[in-house]
Amino acid sequence: MINADLAALRQNYSQNELAEASVTADPFEQFAAWMNDALKAEVKEPTAMTLSTVGPDRLPSSRIVLLKGVDANGFVFFTHYESQKGRDLAANPHAVIHFFWADLERQVNVSGTVERVSTWESDEYFASRPFESRIGAWASHQSETITSRTILEERVAELSVKYADGNVPRPPHWGGFRLTPDRFEFWQGRPSRLHDRICYTLDRDDWKITRLSP
Numbered sequence: 001m002i003n004a005d006l007a008a009l010r011q012n013y014s015q016n017e018l019a020e021a022s023v024t025a026d027p028f029e030q031f032a033a034w035m036n037d038a039l040k041a042e043v044k045e046p047t048a049m050t051l052s053t054v055g056p057d058r059l060p061s062s063r064i065v066l067l068k069g070v071d072a073n074g075f076v077f078f079t080h081y082e083s084q085k086g087r088d089l090a091a092n093p094h095a096v097i098h099f100f101w102a103d104l105e106r107q108v109n110v111s112g113t114v115e116r117v118s119t120w121e122s123d124e125y126f127a128s129r130p131f132e133s134r135i136g137a138w139a140s141h142q143s144e145t146i147t148s149r150t151i152l153e154e155r156v157a158e159l160s161v162k163y164a165d166g167n168v169p170r171p172p173h174w175g176g177f178r179l180t181p182d183r184f185e186f187w188q189g190r191p192s193r194l195h196d197r198i199c200y201t202l203d204r205d206d207w208k209i210t211r212l213s214p
């Protein structure tokens, strides 16, 4: 039993607005500006994004991952290559990442194609992770059924002894993906549900800006 009338919960969005004249011509710059705003506002987990994929069975699935870098080539995140998302992306590289910064009444949606980052990029990031996270990457067969948590904890204990010197190599099944965008949507909540939606789509090599109805 939920202790509230969900249909009656209503938030009016009034903090800001987004106009064609105020956005940058380059969506990566617009994203950087909004990420900087999210960092400045100290929103919780500003880099958390929902990653949606579609598997070979044509069924969608989604989960949160953390954005670990953005450059002119795209958006980078790290995961287990044999997880559900890893298997989906191997079969179908089209994906969407989605940020929601509630405190700023903003969402950003980026779609594109995903490919693995280079092995050196994965090595470099893996080496920067805490010891426990590096052990976890070996211990967890992400997305597979396990009979109990104890099994996982036993694996962690064994691996912590095996790599006691702190030298944990990157597992071959773990690494980064980069999403190269072909579409961005920046959404700013506005009063009475008349939100601003500014969309960038790739037109040959140029980004075309359009406004979508809320």
Ligand SMILES: Cc1cc2nc3c(=O)[nH]c(=O)nc-3n(C[C@H](O)[C@H](O)[C@H](O)COP(=O)(O)O)c2cc1C
Binding pocket: 045, 048, 061, 062, 063, 064, 065, 066, 067, 077, 078, 079, 080, 083, 084, 085, 086, 142, 143
């Ligand atoms: C805040 C947050 C951050 C997360 N970051 C990651 C991440 O960067 N990489 C990752 O593989 N899983 C991350 N997870 C766990 C995923 O949401 C998910 O449970 C896991 O990757 C398995 O997904 P899959 O079975 O759909 O492949 C995160 C979860 C949360 C709530």
